[in-house]
Amino acid sequence: MKYAFSLIIALLITFCACAKPVKPKDLTFFSANDKHIKYVGRIDFTDPLKPRFWQPGVYVQAMFEGTSLTITVNDEVLYGKLHNYLEVVIDNNKPFRIQTTGKTNIIEVAKDLAPGEHTVTICKDTEAGIGYIEFVGLKCEKLLSIKQPKRKIEFIGDSITCGSGIDESTVKCDKGQWFDQHNAYLSYGPTVARELNAQWYITAVSGIGMIHSCCKMDIVMPQVFDKINQRADTLQWNFSKYKPDVVTICLGQNDGNQDSTAFCSAYIAFVKTVRAHYPKADIICVSSPMANNDLRVILKKYITSIQQYLNNDGDHQVYHYFFDKGYNDGCGSHPGMVQHQVIAQQLADYIKQVENW
Template identity: 50%
Template sequence: MAVYKILVLFLSCLLWQTSHADTFYPADNGYFQYVGRIDFSTPATPRFWASGVYVTARFKGPRCEIVLNDEMLYGTNHNYVSIIIDNKAPVRQQLLGKSDTIRLHQGLGEGPHTIVICKNTEAGIGYMEFAGLRCQELLPLPVSPVRKIEFIGNSITCGSGSDQASVPCGQGQWYDQHNAWKSYGPLTARQLNAQWQLSSVSGIGLVQSCCGMPHTMPKVFDKVNMYRDSIPWDFANYQPDVVAVTLGENDGPQDSARFCQAYVTFLKRLRTYYPAATIVCIDSPMADPAFSPILQRYITAVVAAMQDKKVSKYFYSRKYQSGCGGHPDLAQHQLMANELTAYIKKIKHW
């Protein structure tokens, strides 16, 4: 038995020595596709904070290695990623150190293969950097989906508290249940064959944020790192066809005139960034019975005040609160995505 184990170990080492003879393609290679708010000031290590930022690549060969850097905020936080190969079931993995090499080879044939790396955790957990990919050959990607959607919101949009597969609610760190890949936004976009961008931070509001978040969405919306209100974002980088806004849960009941005016002002600002976009104002799927009708009245008044045929409202058919802290769980994110997919199909004729 001992000889057998040594032989298996030897063969495994031999396999990965062979992989190291493959070519390393740094992150600034033009064959990588990036979607999301990303800081490219250091092209060799693009840096991103937001949930749902994703990198796509196509490669040839039976194996690959991904190299990712983790800020390890406060020396303890470790980001989660989802890795998807050839549209198969995602592998959700937590990074372990400042630099991680993730080796993928099980069940891979010669290809070609398409791989997607998606940041599952949000800005408050710290940044990630994509350093590159090692494989036999990096290939050009097919044409990206033409449709684009941006989802603006709070912890719901981040996918917070949704995934209890590895760490149950109430255990581990507060971010251990984050899963942006399986949150309603990316699910909706994939069902519509669209790209997505999540512009969201836990605790954020329109006029009042909660849970230690010092900024409001109007203040930080033009930043790459919305959590820290830093690094200007160029809106020319991503022009969505649809903008879905889910805000108000963290504001709670407010002076209606103040809240509605702030919402209208924010939507008019969105219109300057996205002149042709369809904007959908969505209620909170986790609002309590007292606040839900109040928020819906606010949104109804805001949409009416806009007098813009491309601004509409959508209210979920029910509440989705089975995840950690009353957030939607993974199954409910799918139900939310199904609702939004049907609504966007209807108004966009997609």
């Protein structure tokens, strides 16, 4: 008995000596200019250590190794009070929304992950009028190469395309700031792109039109299409950086019932501008999913004639898609979150037909 007890004690001592605690791996800060970090969207890389972007839907992606991830972003804090929202997605988990709190923001976006490889997507939910975001870098064990989809889509539009008024998860309609319900990541455009395994650009400004914008705005889309910060109509964009396979144009809601000649002429000229930048793209002219019955009829008539004119003029890669009803469950009669998913599915199905994807 004494021998057995001594043997047990000896075994316990041996086990404790061998079972040393596993030391956590050191975390490294990777600057924004690391080659493994991928950027998609209209971005100002004047300072490669702090790439700056204004547009909704601009996103940063990386593949990392480890159990945690911390990001560092700067916010313009426009007017000394506006704070952008970001959507963060780890692997294929449910997206979650965060808001900056100051000029410099160090945010732990993942912890207690399973050891191994993970992906992160960080998307600007709010639009250019809320100010810029600068991506400074991220902290993790290791960065790895990430593969991006080859397909590319660009979504041109207004507040609907921005994802305005769709997300009441933190602030209900008519409460807080006007941008508190913005969610570009879950708007119809990026949802279409993810469904079709494509990259996306959102080229949109709330309130903007083809020839007339709402809310006393002094810009229209043809004027700011070539800018990085479209709301301020500043910083020239280099179109060679992104050549989409498909471009959708969803404008007309803020124009309303305009003179047919003026609207259609401007629309045709704009499509020709888009074509000049993207010679191989399929261009789909889309009616407003927010339109009432009267405007829906008008836009259908105008867009049909615009497509016919361009097709007859030799551009056979111009198409149209019409929504058959209005979607107004969100804030300010915009499409709601669920309706954006419905809109996205309809548009994705049509793009599949056009592209044979």
